[in-house]
Amino acid sequence: DAGVIQSPRHEVTEMGQEVTLRCKPISGHDYLFWYRQTMMRGLELLIYFNNNVPIDDSGMPEDRFSAKMPNASFSTLKIQPSEPRDSAVYFCASRLYDQGGYGYTFGSGTRLTVV
Amino acid sequence: GQSLEQPSEVTAVEGAIVQINCTYQTSGFYGLSWYQQHDGGAPTFLSYNGLDGLEETGRFSSFLSRSDSYGYLLLQELQMKDSASYFCAVRDHNYGQNFVFGPGTRLSVLP
Numbered sequence: 338d339a340g341v342i343q344s345p346r347h348e349v350t351e352m353g354q355e356v357t358l359r360c361k362p363i364s365g366h367d368y369l370f371w372y373r374q375t376m377m378r379g380l381e382l383l384i385y386f387n388n389n390v391p392i393d394d395s396g397m398p399e400d401r402f403s404a405k406m407p408n409a410s411f412s413t414l415k416i417q418p419s420e421p422r423d424s425a426v427y428f429c430a431s432r433l434y435d436q437g438g439y440g441y442t443f444g445s446g447t448r449l450t451v452v
Numbered sequence: 453g454q455s456l457e458q459p460s461e462v463t464a465v466e467g468a469i470v471q472i473n474c475t476y477q478t479s480g481f482y483g484l485s486w487y488q489q490h491d492g493g494a495p496t497f498l499s500y501n502g503l504d505g506l507e508e509t510g511r512f513s514s515f516l517s518r519s520d521s522y523g524y525l526l527l528q529e530l531q532m533k534d535s536a537s538y539f540c541a542v543r544d545h546n547y548g549q550n551f552v553f554g555p556g557t558r559l560s561v562l563p
Contacts, residue, residue: 368549380495380539380553392548428494432549439483439543440497441551 339363341444343429349450355417358447360429361410370441371404371414372428380428386412387434419451454478454544456554463560464530472525472557474540482543484516484523485551490536498525498538527559535561 342361350356362369370385384394389406397404401420406412416423426448430441456476464470474484483502487495499507501516501523513526527534537558541551 370550372553379555382550382552385548385550387549393550430495434549439485439500439502439551441495442497443494445494 341429341431341442343427343444343447345447346445347448347450349452350419352420352451353418354451355415356419356423356449356451358414358427358429358449360412360414360444362412362429362431363433363442364410366431366433366442367409368432368434369406369412370430370432371412372430372443373425374428374446375425383414383427416449419449421451424449424451454542454547454552456540456542456552458538458540458554458557460555461558461560463562465562466530466532468530469526469528470530470559472527472538472540472559474523474525474554476521476523476540476542476554478521478542478544478552480544480546481518481521482545484514485541485543486512486514486525487539487541487553488536489539489556495539530561532561532563535559 344359371383374380382396384404386406404414426446428446430443485500486498489495499514506515511528516523537556539556540554543551
């Protein structure tokens with residue numbers, strides 16, 4: 338089991354550019370979550386999917402952010418246009434509904450820096 | 453809404469026992485989880501409490517009191533590698549499968 342795989346690990350981009358973050362959940366997991374972590378705001382849920390369907394996107398900051406899950410093995414988080422305040426670590430996590438303990442498995446994260 | 457409180461920092465020495473508390477406010481409490489995160493790393497799931505009482509996993513134990521809206525993580529026989537941030541996270545059945553994370557407690561283990 339390779340775990341949750343995120344790419345890229347680091348991304349530095351200029352303000353106004355489009356950024357796409359990628360996530361491959363653990364095979365068979367039916368829930369996928371996107372979190373953002375900053376010193377000021379901690380770990381915040383952006384959006385989560387169940388069986389590829391977005392369930393709750395109330396945490397998406399604004400229209401500049403969008404997320405998709407075209408199939409069970411792939412999800413993207415896109416920021417367009419990016420702004421310096423978007424600088425953060427973005428985590429993807431997955432879990433299986435029937436999994437005992439309700440634990441998420443997090444990916445290694447993408448550290449985004451917008452200059 | 454939901455809110456969680458944890459101490460921001462805790463310091464202890466190797467071999468000691470430390471308790472990290474978490475209090476929460478939520479209308480439809482379902483369960484409490486704990487995660488560990490080392491600097492530069494990803495959060496790692498430690499434990500889950502859905503019912504009152506103590507859950508033990510090796511050197512780590514987690515406790516929940518639903519009536520007091522309170523839980524704690526107990527770390528025994530502290531090791532240097534336990535230096536990390538620890539997050540409690542609450543699931544509210546009004547909010548589906550999502551867990552809301554607390555602000556985190558940074559544990560420093562001294563030699």
